[in-house]
Amino acid sequence: MSHNQYEQQDPQEQFRSPQEQTGGQQSPPGETRKMPDTPDHGERTYRGSGRLTDRRALITGGDSGIGRAIALAYAREGADVLFTYLPEEEDDARETARLVREAGRTVVAVPGDIRDEDHCQDVVKRAVSELGGLDILVNNAAYQMAREGGILDIDTEQFDRVLKTNLYAMFWLSKAAVPHLEPGSVIINTASIQAYQPSFQLLDYATTKAGIVNFTKALAENLADRGIRVNCVAPGPIWTPLIPATMPEKKVESFGGDTPLGRAGQPAELAPAYVFFAAQESSYITGEVLGVTGGKPLP
Known part of the structure; x- marks a missing residue:
């Protein structure tokens, strides 16, 4: 079972089945190195x-999981790339930075908590200053805890932590970024299957993800006349450190x-969707939600 970006494969057998995966319970927000079955971020493929x-x-949240794969x-x-991460995720952040540098690109890693509005504004300022501008904003960081x-x-x-991380930060970052985004720039948000098929154990998280869907659609209409998509x-269920850190064994x-x-x-398997939305080839798509769910339907 190995992933290859171009070779045709059976998607059912491309990666580990649930019977073969071992998460290794850990405290949140979770670390990649503590997972017995390390996620595939596309390092070799x-x-x-x-x-x-x-x-x-x-x-945001570029240290591990989906964020690392996007970076x-x-x-x-x-x-x-400039990416944000929580200070306790320093080890994972170093690895993401290494991968970006290895690709021959500039990388800026910024620790901090995006629940703070001033930090969000500072992150945008640093991106504009240290990267020389901003073309793509990916609101990816999120927090969940199953109950x-x-x-x-x-x-x-x-409840406050989930809403501040998942919704407030997206609002603050987007608002701060818009004045710096030229026509042709993009904002890409991360929602979840939970926006459409909520689990009561993730009530607060699912609520924010539904909000992200509507925020995306409304903001797309708002920014269309600026040429910003x-x-x-x-995503559906994706194998990241957040899973063994926030869910029962x-x-x-x-x-x-x-x-x-x-x-x-x-x-x-998520990264190509973010590349597609960031690339010029999706120039006539805005206000859209792309499900990457393993076949679970979105309404």
């Missing part, structure tokens, strides 16, 4: 073709098994 040559991208793909497509009791187990502190990727053991393809997706 993603090959660029110059689709984002000399573009400047800001990616790697953008760099191999020719983009320079088996649903609403009765979700306290105000968690806004789109959204809605039994859920981790079966994670992704309920999809038609019968397995969790890998970050490397």
Whole structure:
């Protein structure tokens, strides 16, 4: 079972099945090196073709998981990258930075918490200053914590953290970025299958992801006359450090098994969707949601 970006393969068998994956329970936000089955970010397989040559991208949550895969793909497509990460994710951030540098592109790694509005504004300023401008904003960072009791187990502190990380930061970053985005620039948000098929254990998280879908559609209409496109990727179950860090062990053991393809997706399988939305080839697409869900339908 190996992933290759170009060779035709059976998608059911391309990566590990739930019976073969081991998460290794850990405390949030989770670290890649602590996962017995390390996610595939495209390190050995993603090959660029110059689709984002000399573009400047800001990616939140770029240290691991989907964010790392996006950073790697953008760099191999020719983009320079600034990414954000939590200070406790320093080890993962160093690896993402190494991958971008190895691709021959500029990388800026910025620690901090995007729940802080001043930090969000500073991140945008640094991207414009240190990359020489900004063409792509990827609002990817998110927080979740599954609660088996649903609403009765979700306290105000968690609810506040989820909304601030997933919704407020997206609003702050987008608002700060828009004055710097030239026509042809893009904003890409990360939603989730949870926006359409919510689990009560992730009530707060699902609520934010539904909000992200509507934010994307409204902002796309808002910014169309500026020539800025806004789109959204809605992942299904994806194998990242967030899973063993925020879900019960039994859920981790079966994670992704309920999809038609019968397995969790890998970050490397998400990156091409973000490349597509950032590239000029998607010039007539805005306000759209692309599901990468292993066959789970989006309405």
